[in-house]
Amino acid sequence: MYDESEALALAEQVLNHSQADQAEVVLRAERSQLTRFANNTIHQHVAEEDAQVTVRAVFGRRVGVASGNQLDPDSLGEVAERAAAVALAQPENPDFESLPAPEVWEQADAFRESTAACTPRVRAEGVAAIADAAAAAGLQAAGAFGTETVTLSVANSLGAFAYHPLTMADLHAVVMDDRASGYATAASVDVDALDAGDVAAEAVERAVRSRDPRAIEPGEYEVLLEPPAAAELLDYTAYAGLGGQSVLEERSFLNELQGQRVLDPKLSIWDDGHDRGGIPIPFDFEGVPKRRVLFVDRGAFCEAVYDSLTGQRAGVRSTGHALPAPNTYGPLPTHLLIGAGSHTRDEMIADIKRGLWITRFWYVNIVHPLSVTLTGTTRDGTFLIENGEVVGPVQNLRFTQSILDALKELPMIGKDRQLIRSWLGGAVVPPLRLARFTFTGVSSEGNS
Structure with missing residues (x-):
């Protein structure tokens, strides 16, 4: 060292x-x-x-x-x-x-x-x-x-x-x-x-509750996403469209939606390399100070992150988000945060008429970057909620969903946030309750 x-x-x-x-x-x-x-x-x-x-x-x-x-x-x-x-x-x-x-x-x-x-x-x-x-x-x-x-x-x-x-x-x-x-x-x-x-207690409790899952029909459901599931969707959204190079190459949703309030007004998303709830790093791989960058302000899309090269091309200052050189993909946010809400997990479950409680996603891939349409499967604990009660485990499902559409209606956001390490760095996120999420298939492999 x-x-x-x-x-x-x-x-x-x-x-x-x-x-x-x-x-x-x-x-x-x-x-x-x-x-x-x-x-x-x-x-x-x-x-x-x-x-x-x-x-x-x-x-x-x-x-x-x-x-x-x-x-x-x-x-x-x-x-x-x-x-x-x-x-x-x-x-x-x-x-x-x-x-x-x-x-x-x-x-x-x-x-x-x-x-x-x-x-x-x-x-x-x-x-x-x-x-x-x-x-x-x-x-x-x-x-x-x-x-x-x-x-x-x-x-x-x-x-x-x-x-x-x-x-x-x-x-x-x-x-x-x-x-x-x-x-x-x-x-x-x-x-x-x-x-x-x-x-240990959380993992064991989920496993015990997941025993002998039953199959349900694919379709559109309300969902409660635990922080690992929410962070996975956030990372792919950032990768698909919140970097300055994707904006310059016109393959970002910001090219059409910047300045528009299209997401739920309860939702704010930003990147902050100084936030002590995450893994603070105050500068990027060019030595430029990391600036707090607001991506979504109460449902409205704001800006992207830039390094010195993409900033020069766009006519803006670097936001301090350069990745290690050589880097062909451009700058990306690596200290993502979603603003906390005011609801407990129990309150969020109690408010769901018929939906799914999801621990995390797996094998996620981008289908269409401009709409941030992703596909993947649930894993390690997926439960059916009916009339505000968790009624039992269900077999894993495949989803195919535009994340931008999914974030248009968030009835509730959890008040307790968690740091989730990921392939993009780290994200500090609460549980999210989404009004609708589309599942297109059912796994035959149970709930693991």
Whole structure:
């Protein structure tokens, strides 16, 4: 791992070696530890420590990128030279103007010593709580308990330098037998904030309630989405249309809907790299400060996120959402939040006449990006609600649904939000009650 002075010294060494007109150095050092378990037994403890430097070299409008994880002086010089060689072999990019100039950024509170110092024994104790609860219910538990410590620094030849340490802890479990399965998860920058007992109780309760599901007819239902299900839909919506490059290429729903109030007025969605409920990171991979970006304001679509390149093309400032170079997809939001509502889960269930309570989705894919039509299946706990009561489990269903249409009517939004780790970063979301959601098929594989 690298402290701030060490990260700066390494960056200066690379920048001094580079012969490019402009150069950028990104250093990401990581120590990750993971405890995996299955059949109520830990089967693997793994740990890895690595550091990678990525150099971006600029000659006029030619840009090249190279990276490596050998950080001795000779290897660093070689990475800088490879980046320069790649740049000189590229055609000019007419949209490129410059690397970002230095900006003032605010520190974000994302490091916990408890997480950085977490031992295999601590993780094993958490796993034991889940395995014991599963065994007591006649179930088998599988999952993983991981912790990470990361330092990220960005420097460039224009004088920009940013450094940020952070920690992350993530616990997830699936408990099952041959008749059912249940899922639960927890995540935080602070491992001490994770309650393995709560994760165990939730996963076991869902599995027990899921036993012997019955098939129901596909069609349109009211739904109550748990945070993992809501976060999955939010991530795909952001991926499909909230990045500046998708707007510039006219493949985003914002091209037609920006400024229009088409979603439920109770709904607000934004990205905030400083929010302490998520995993704060105060700058992007170009060292630009992350700005709070409002995507949906009380049902009205607002703006997208930008990095320096797409911002230059669009004539706007970067919002601080550059991903690691080279990046062909453009900027994306990675700190998503949905505003909390005022309802408990029990209140949301009690208000549903006939609908489905969904734990999470699986095998989700984009069918049509402009309408954010997705398809996927329910998994690990899907229940029928009738007249405000949960009447029993149902077999998994396949959905095919425009998320933009689904978000037009939200009778209720939950008041308790949860951080969900995902492939896009992290999302802080409440349970969502949607007035209608379309299911197009029924699985024959029960509820797991």
